[in-house]
Amino acid sequence: MTPAARISAAIEVLTDIEARRRPANDALKDWGLAHRFAGSSDRAAIAGLVYDALRRRASSTYVMGEVTPRANMLGMLRLERGLDVEAIAALFSGARFAPEPMSDAERERVAAANLDDAPPHIAGDYPEWFDGSFAAVFGEARVEEGAALAARAPLDLRVNTLKVERDSETAELAEYNPEPTGWSPVGLRIVVAPGSRSPAIQSEPSFIKGGIEIQDEGSQLAALFSGARPGEQVVDLCAGGGGKTLALAAMMENTGQIFATDTDKRRLSPIHARLERAGIRNVQVRTPRGSTEILEDLKGVIDLVLIDAPCSGTGSWRRNPDAKWRMRPGALEIRQKDQTAVLDRAVPLLKPGGRIAYITCSVLDEENGAQIRAFLARHPAFSVEKPDRVAAVLGERGYLFTKAALISGDGLLMTPRRTGTDGFFVSILRQN
Ligand SMILES: C[S@@+](CC[C@H](N)C(=O)[O-])C[C@H]1O[C@@H](n2cnc3c(N)ncnc32)[C@H](O)[C@@H]1O
Numbered sequence: 001m002t003p004a005a006r007i008s009a010a011i012e013v014l015t016d017i018e019a020r021r022r023p024a025n026d027a028l029k030d031w032g033l034a035h036r037f038a039g040s041s042d043r044a045a046i047a048g049l050v051y052d053a054l055r056r057r058a059s060s061t062y063v064m065g066e067v068t069p070r071a072n073m074l075g076m077l078r079l080e081r082g083l084d085v086e087a088i089a090a091l092f093s094g095a096r097f098a099p100e101p102m103s104d105a106e107r108e109r110v111a112a113a114n115l116d117d118a119p120p121h122i123a124g125d126y127p128e129w130f131d132g133s134f135a136a137v138f139g140e141a142r143v144e145e146g147a148a149l150a151a152r153a154p155l156d157l158r159v160n161t162l163k164v165e166r167d168s169e170t171a172e173l174a175e176y177n178p179e180p181t182g183w184s185p186v187g188l189r190i191v192v193a194p195g196s197r198s199p200a201i202q203s204e205p206s207f208i209k210g211g212i213e214i215q216d217e218g219s220q221l222a223a224l225f226s227g228a229r230p231g232e233q234v235v236d237l238c239a240g241g242g243g244k245t246l247a248l249a250a251m252m253e254n255t256g257q258i259f260a261t262d263t264d265k266r267r268l269s270p271i272h273a274r275l276e277r278a279g280i281r282n283v284q285v286r287t288p289r290g291s292t293e294i295l296e297d298l299k300g301v302i303d304l305v306l307i308d309a310p311c312s313g314t315g316s317w318r319r320n321p322d323a324k325w326r327m328r329p330g331a332l333e334i335r336q337k338d339q340t341a342v343l344d345r346a347v348p349l350l351k352p353g354g355r356i357a358y359i360t361c362s363v364l365d366e367e368n369g370a371q372i373r374a375f376l377a378r379h380p381a382f383s384v385e386k387p388d389r390v391a392a393v394l395g396e397r398g399y400l401f402t403k404a405a406l407i408s409g410d411g412l413l414m415t416p417r418r419t420g421t422d423g424f425f426v427s428i429l430r431q432n
Contacts, residue, residue: 001042004091004098007073009035009042010049011099014069017050017322024050024322040197048195049073054321055125055150056080062122063113064106070099074106078113081194085111125150129329130314133364137406137413145363148417153318155190155198156181157212158220160278161250164211172206182420183394183401184220186250188212210277215243218315218414218421219361222308223247225390225412225426226357231256232303235295235349237342238262239285242271244308244359249280259298261286298349305346306357309339309371315361315423318416336366343375355385356429358411361422368425369410375429385428387412 001009009031016027028047032038038046053060053069053076060075061067074092077083083091085107094101102110115123121131124146134142157178159166169188170178176199181187192198206212223244228234230253236245239260248258260283262268268287275283286294312332317324339360346356358375360367376382387407391398406413411427 001038001045002097003045004093004095006042006045007049007077007091008097008099009038009046010053011069011073013046013050014053014072017054018069021326023326024054044197045195049076051321052076052080052152052194054325055152057325058122058125058127059115059118062118063115064109073099074102074110075113078110079115120146123147126317126324127327130364133366137363137365141417145415145417148415149314149317149363149423150321151318151416152192152194153216153416153422155192155201156215156217156220157188157190157201158184158215158247159186159188160211160213160246161186162254162279163209164206169206169211172211173204181217181220183397184217184224185394187215187217187220189217208277210279213243213246213274213278215247216316216319216422218419218424219243220247221394221414221419221421222357222359222424222426223306224251224393225428226251226304226306226359227355227390227393227428228252228304228306229256233298233301233351234258235298235302235305235346236260236308237305237346238308238310239271240264240267240308242268242274244306245271245283246274246278246280248306249275249278249282252282254280254282256282258283259286259295260284261288261294263288295349300348301351302349303351303354304357305349305354306359307342307346308359309335309342309367311335311339311360311362311367312364313361314363315415315425318422332364332366336371339367339371340374343371344378347379350431352431354431356382358425358427358429360425362425363413363415363423368413368427369408372410372427372429381432382429383432384410385430390426390428 013027013031053072056076057072060072064071064075077088092099092102120143121128124143126146138145159169176190178188178190181189201207228248228251239245239262245260388402391401394401404419414421414424
């Protein structure tokens with residue numbers, strides 16, 4: 001396909017996403033099924049265009065003065081890809097399979113595109129109803145924080161230290177030029193150029209043999225900050241597919257015991273194959289059974305309960321750029337109720353002096369600090385561990401990390417702008 005034909009296809013996919021309010025991935029898959037002639041490079045390029053357009057939807061449509069998939073694409077090519085008017089006109093040529101030529105008004109808009117007078121939610125590319133929440137956390141920096149959350153994310157890997165070392169995996173994956181992550185001692189980062197195919201990591205021998213897992217550096221750090229130690233008794237209460245469980249098992253050197261559960265059986269099911277591949281022997285999966293409390297026998301004996309809480313996912317907008325436009329205020333309220341319930345469920349499991357690691361991939365205080373403050377009001381026997389102690393697990397980089405992250409009395413917040421990771425909040429609640 002020509003570059004112009006790819007743009008037409010991407011506009012078609014954006015139109016489908018908007019008309020049927022469906023996830024970008026589903027719309028892209030359907031397009032692929034209906035256009036089997038398109039090769040894998042074409043598909044990757046079209047997906048790159050669609051995701052970049054979604055990342056910059058508010059700012060692109062603002063500069064073009066209309067909210068349509070075509071305006072979204074034109075504005076994105078200018079603002080995100082940095083193409084000038086003539087380069088865009090060459091793509092919007094009206095030739096066979098190319099989009100219609102730009103009108104005079106469109107040319108003028110593209111030429112004059114700038115965000116100098118745009119309101120924060122437009123320049124930062126986030127939904128307007130989040131503006132109050134973003135202002136509460138980031139103040140004047142919310143435009144830059146929003147823009148960093150709208151940027152493309154690198155591909156991060158966690159090296160499974162139960163099987164291999166970071167240096168050997170760096171050599172194994174040399175064709176992708178992986179770099180050690182800045183903070184996590186077990187992370188590798190691969191930067192993917194815009195519109196290029198993401199490396200097929202799942203087909204790599206390193207992955208198949210359990211040497212690496214795909215996991216954002218922020219998620220790796222959240223697991224590290226729990227301070228899980230060899231020999232401990234740990235509950236992973238929201239284990240889902242097991243990303244954090246696997247990281248905890250490696251930190252605990254396959255000793256002690258991790259009880260992994262989740263309220264949703266389907267989300268839990270991939271964990272079995274992942275544990276097997278990673279060579280993990282200290283995890284017991286507790287699959288939920290109706291309304292029975294499956295953790296009854298663990299009351300009062302647990303050192304650490306990890307809560308990777310269900311949340312808005314605002315911190316992972318880099319990886320799910322369409323999710324931010326689909327989210328509604330009602331969904332946030334439901335998540336907050338779940339978070340409160342899951343925090344309270346952790347308390348009776350702890351032995352005296354035990355701790356809860358509360359984690360979200362959200363940047364909103366409603367799901368982070370406000371949850372912690374409400375928890376402390378309900379459970380005065382707990383206190384928040386000081387962030388410098390939490391970050392001490394990073395050794396000498398711990399100090400720099402506490403300068404980079406957003407620290408409060410409630411915990412620490414990572415963001416793409418501040419720590420170069422997805423947005424993650426971590427609070428360690430210790431029972432006195
Ligand atoms: C952020 S995801 C977990 C991701 C997982 N820990 C990982 O690292 O791959 C949150 C999980 O919480 C689960 N969940 C939602 N409400 C819950 C509750 N009340 N108790 C336990 N888990 C819950 C969801 O099913 C979801 O799998």
